[in-house]
Amino acid sequence: MEILLKIIIILSAISTVIVNTSVVINRWEDECELEAELVAEIASYENVTKRIMEEVRTNYGRTMYHEYERFIDKFGARPSGTEVLESSIDHMINLTKYHGLDDVTTEELEVPHWVRIYESAKMYQPHMKNIAILGFGSSVSTLPQGITAEVIVINSFDELEKTDRKSIEGKIVVFDAHYVSYGKTVIYRSQGASKAAKKGAVATLVRSITPFSIYSPHTGAQSYENNVTQIPTAAITVEDADLMRRLQDSGVTIVLHLKMFYRSDTKKSRNTLVDLKGNLYPEKQVIVSGHIDSWDVGQGAMDDGGGMMISWFVPVILNTLKLKPKRTIRAILWTAEEPGLIGAQEYLKKHLHELDNINFIMESDEGTFKPLGLDVAGSPKARCIVKEVLKQFTPINKITNSGYPGSDIVIFVEKGLPGASLLNENERYFWYHHSEGDTLNVQNIDNVAECAGFWAAFAYVIADLSMDIPRQ
Amino acid sequence: MEILLKIIIILSAISTVIVNTSVVINRWEDECELEAELVAEIASYENVTKRIMEEVRTNYGRTMYHEYERFIDKFGARPSGTEVLESSIDHMINLTKYHGLDDVTTEELEVPHWVRIYESAKMYQPHMKNIAILGFGSSVSTLPQGITAEVIVINSFDELEKTDRKSIEGKIVVFDAHYVSYGKTVIYRSQGASKAAKKGAVATLVRSITPFSIYSPHTGAQSYENNVTQIPTAAITVEDADLMRRLQDSGVTIVLHLKMFYRSDTKKSRNTLVDLKGNLYPEKQVIVSGHIDSWDVGQGAMDDGGGMMISWFVPVILNTLKLKPKRTIRAILWTAEEPGLIGAQEYLKKHLHELDNINFIMESDEGTFKPLGLDVAGSPKARCIVKEVLKQFTPINKITNSGYPGSDIVIFVEKGLPGASLLNENERYFWYHHSEGDTLNVQNIDNVAECAGFWAAFAYVIADLSMDIPRQ
Numbered sequence: 001m002e003i004l005l006k007i008i009i010i011l012s013a014i015s016t017v018i019v020n021t022s023v024v025i026n027r028w029e030d031e032c033e034l035e036a037e038l039v040a041e042i043a044s045y046e047n048v049t050k051r052i053m054e055e056v057r058t059n060y061g062r063t064m065y066h067e068y069e070r071f072i073d074k075f076g077a078r079p080s081g082t083e084v085l086e087s088s089i090d091h092m093i094n095l096t097k098y099h100g101l102d103d104v105t106t107e108e109l110e111v112p113h114w115v116r117i118y119e120s121a122k123m124y125q126p127h128m129k130n131i132a133i134l135g136f137g138s139s140v141s142t143l144p145q146g147i148t149a150e151v152i153v154i155n156s157f158d159e160l161e162k163t164d165r166k167s168i169e170g171k172i173v174v175f176d177a178h179y180v181s182y183g184k185t186v187i188y189r190s191q192g193a194s195k196a197a198k199k200g201a202v203a204t205l206v207r208s209i210t211p212f213s214i215y216s217p218h219t220g221a222q223s224y225e226n227n228v229t230q231i232p233t234a235a236i237t238v239e240d241a242d243l244m245r246r247l248q249d250s251g252v253t254i255v256l257h258l259k260m261f262y263r264s265d266t267k268k269s270r271n272t273l274v275d276l277k278g279n280l281y282p283e284k285q286v287i288v289s290g291h292i293d294s295w296d297v298g299q300g301a302m303d304d305g306g307g308m309m310i311s312w313f314v315p316v317i318l319n320t321l322k323l324k325p326k327r328t329i330r331a332i333l334w335t336a337e338e339p340g341l342i343g344a345q346e347y348l349k350k351h352l353h354e355l356d357n358i359n360f361i362m363e364s365d366e367g368t369f370k371p372l373g374l375d376v377a378g379s380p381k382a383r384c385i386v387k388e389v390l391k392q393f394t395p396i397n398k399i400t401n402s403g404y405p406g407s408d409i410v411i412f413v414e415k416g417l418p419g420a421s422l423l424n425e426n427e428r429y430f431w432y433h434h435s436e437g438d439t440l441n442v443q444n445i446d447n448v449a450e451c452a453g454f455w456a457a458f459a460y461v462i463a464d465l466s467m468d469i470p471r472q
Numbered sequence: 473m474e475i476l477l478k479i480i481i482i483l484s485a486i487s488t489v490i491v492n493t494s495v496v497i498n499r500w501e502d503e504c505e506l507e508a509e510l511v512a513e514i515a516s517y518e519n520v521t522k523r524i525m526e527e528v529r530t531n532y533g534r535t536m537y538h539e540y541e542r543f544i545d546k547f548g549a550r551p552s553g554t555e556v557l558e559s560s561i562d563h564m565i566n567l568t569k570y571h572g573l574d575d576v577t578t579e580e581l582e583v584p585h586w587v588r589i590y591e592s593a594k595m596y597q598p599h600m601k602n603i604a605i606l607g608f609g610s611s612v613s614t615l616p617q618g619i620t621a622e623v624i625v626i627n628s629f630d631e632l633e634k635t636d637r638k639s640i641e642g643k644i645v646v647f648d649a650h651y652v653s654y655g656k657t658v659i660y661r662s663q664g665a666s667k668a669a670k671k672g673a674v675a676t677l678v679r680s681i682t683p684f685s686i687y688s689p690h691t692g693a694q695s696y697e698n699n700v701t702q703i704p705t706a707a708i709t710v711e712d713a714d715l716m717r718r719l720q721d722s723g724v725t726i727v728l729h730l731k732m733f734y735r736s737d738t739k740k741s742r743n744t745l746v747d748l749k750g751n752l753y754p755e756k757q758v759i760v761s762g763h764i765d766s767w768d769v770g771q772g773a774m775d776d777g778g779g780m781m782i783s784w785f786v787p788v789i790l791n792t793l794k795l796k797p798k799r800t801i802r803a804i805l806w807t808a809e810e811p812g813l814i815g816a817q818e819y820l821k822k823h824l825h826e827l828d829n830i831n832f833i834m835e836s837d838e839g840t841f842k843p844l845g846l847d848v849a850g851s852p853k854a855r856c857i858v859k860e861v862l863k864q865f866t867p868i869n870k871i872t873n874s875g876y877p878g879s880d881i882v883i884f885v886e887k888g889l890p891g892a893s894l895l896n897e898n899e900r901y902f903w904y905h906h907s908e909g910d911t912l913n914v915q916n917i918d919n920v921a922e923c924a925g926f927w928a929a930f931a932y933v934i935a936d937l938s939m940d941i942p943r944q
Binding site: 069070075126129132214216238242243246431432436439440441 | 541542545546547548556598599601604685686687688710711714715718719722770771903904907908909911912913
């Protein structure tokens with residue numbers, strides 16, 4: 001999961017909205033009065049959804065999981081702009097055809113290619129110590145000789161604002177903001193470098209955006225403001241952030257030496273589209289999606305190997321089960337989500353004239369742990385329909401309305417499209433996110449198979465209903 | 473906590489004994505019939521133990537915690553044979569005197585000094601991937617050009633035995649034994665290299681001995697058998713062990729390249745003895761202990777900074793509170809526990825003639841999380857006395873009899889001395905143990921202060937009772 005800077009900025013505004021919408025949720029939930037005919041139509045899908053769930057849980061979902069395992073172990077991390085990402089895209093294209101679905105196309109675009117070459121950090125004062133770091137995507141390098149500078153530990157942008165320029169100039173700013181939520185805390189990673197540079201900092205190190213750590217740094221995207229000096233920026237562990245905070249509080253001077261070397265250019269990559277053509281309204285679409293790229297650490301198994309795989313699986317399994325819905329189901333494997341939804345943005349631009357044809361858009365990019373339900377954006381009636389459909393998936397029937405479903409699809413939802421992201425038991429998601437810990441070890445075959453069954457069965461119903469999902 | 477190889481070998485034998493003793497525990501617990509006079513005497517300590525607990529919890533223990541924090545942040549990792557370990561010992565000596573206790577002595581001994589210089593592992597086949605490793609203490613180096621060899625993944629020593637020599641010769645053996653318990657699983661770390669070398673392996677990599685991982689390798693001691701080729705040996709993460717297992721199962725050939733450089737010699741170090749002399753039987757002792765050395769990763773905060781600190785604190789706080797028991801309370805800060813109880817062994821040898829004077833021996837080396845009670849070794853009557861004393865510490869009154877209390881003190885217990893180690897809520901102990909994750913972050917001021925109060929108050933009662941703790 002990644003978050004466009006644009007979206008991050010929107011987020012603080014949204015947090016207030018969430019509070020309000022929760023009231024709204026209760027209202028529309030109470031007032032869900034769908035036409036009896038529609039309720040009956042939805043109920044008529046119960047046999048087919050049960051069949052899909054069951055077939056996937058006990059059989060096809062397990063085969064899919066082993067394909068997922070092979071994919072993850074074969075390619076591992078798949079950063080934007082790399083050959084390994086392109087090979088992994090080819091692999092998925094071939095796998096689609098192998099499973100008897102030939103309607104797979106790609107759309108080429110230019111993507112960032114940022115390469116981690118070498119990075120190290122050492123504490124020189126008060127004593128020698130290695131400090132684990134993980135540079136943020138798009139960080140510039142230090143000079144070849146590195147940077148040796150004093151540290152100032154800062155808790156928040158407020159504190160940065162209040163600190164006089166002299167106390168910051170020439171220093172490495174360590175942002176020590178404790179994890180509150182991803183949305184609230186990630187701003188130090190995404191915006192910290194430019195904010196500190198404006199006050200004369202020479203580099204920033206940011207406490208990893210995670211509620212739990214075993215000395216694991218977490219990378220992620222960041223962005224420089226225009227016309228501000230670009231300074232190197234990296235994650236440190238929660239443990240080292242706490243250490244430096246304690247050392248500073250005890251009056252000790254901290255000096256670090258940083259060497260960080262990265263290379264940046266652009267490459268070609270592809271969004272991959274897998275279509276199961278609708279048998280009545282082929283021009284209308286239900287989109288299911290996940291991103292195929294990952295960060296360059298760990299295996300990208302959780303973020304977003306799992307989500308990409310269960311979304312790819314929707315048209316494939318429905319085709320295998322000979323279940324062709326009225327509308328087209330399009331699985332999209334987004335490319336270059338991590339550097340800032342690059343694939344999704346390009347897709348939106350290219351398909352802007354045909355958004356009316358997108359009936360519903362879905363994304364799984366927050367884990368494929370035990371499935372719980374959906375986070376839904378759309379009109380009250382759209383949400384009522386989703387709620388009615390979810391009844392037959394009980395206990396996978398939780399429904400929320402965060403205003404921010406998924407990451408790639410948010411830019412579509414902002415255009416008024418109804419959509420949903422997968423809710424799952426992802427309490428530990430940020431323990432592993434963007435770190436070496438994002439491996440197959442965090443996954444579980446039963447959970448992934450259950451997610452896959454739910455995802456396919458839900459998408460099938462939405463794509464097959466006689467009624468389009470109504471917009472605002 | 474470390475485990476002497478000798479003890480590891482004993483362990484499998486003990487595991488059977490544990491089953492039996494649990495029956496014995498029930499028997500002696502039912503049959504605890506202490507003399508009424510002794511019960512009354514123990515009960516008479518209730519005011520003083522409450523006072524100690526309270527003073528430590530609310531006041532002195534918190535000051536001690538801040539001293540502990542400063543100690544850990546000042547010295548960090550303190551491996552056997554290093555200057556930083558010796559400086560940390562000097563610091564504790566000075567701290568003792570600063571707190572008004574001058575009776576502090578040291579006993580010099582020779583200790584292993586094994587230095588991690590450089591290590592790296594890369595998977596060459598089936599694809600390029602960095603593999604995190606952490607060499608085991610006393611591992612030999614590879615040749616300068618490193619080792620490039622095929623991998624064979626083996627689950628157990630049984631499987632190793634059954635595998636023909638040709639399948640192992642010239643290969644890197646990856647031991648993929650899943651964590652059952654530390655005692656049962658650590659044998660792959662401690663004995664794996666020689667067992668694999670006997671069948672022609674050129675190196676061993678061992679799945680880290682932990683029930684949970686965020687891609688964190690865990691180091692520890694290992695020992696080569698005599699007259700067996702010494703091969704390099706290191707930990708890998710749980711994640712990479714699982715990856716290599718999956719790759720092997722899928723029929724793929726795995727090739728790794730290892731570079732591992734270490735240096736070994738011996739240095740002088742010291743056991744540190746802090747005495748609060750007894751006011752009636754100064755020649756008799758109650759020993760409280762923890763080790764001051766650590767591995768070379770993390771901060772050695774949990775293993776065993778916390779246990780060392782609360783043990784050191786016992787004579788110091790009792791002196792501050794002007795509570796001089798009848799017998800001497802001796803805090804021992806063991807040196808060089810990690811490479812194999814080197815300090816404790818030397819102490820035992822040197823003090824063998826005066827073991828009769830040791831009334832009771834205590835150790836905290838399994839965490840200083842929320843205290844629960846004691847693991848007690850000794851005669852049924854000794855355990856009954858401990859049980860009676862623990863009543864006044866309720867809810868810290870759990871009592872177990874594992875047959876293996878602590879690590880350093882086991883060699884004393886084997887000589888018939890009664891003793892106890894601290895039970896605490898250490899379910900996550902092995903998540904951090906011997907890894908970069910062993911930092912102050914796993915500690916909590918309230919828990920450590922409560923451990924310290926309990927430890928001091930319990931030791932005080934035992935050291936002041938009119939009766940010696942009876943031996944077998």
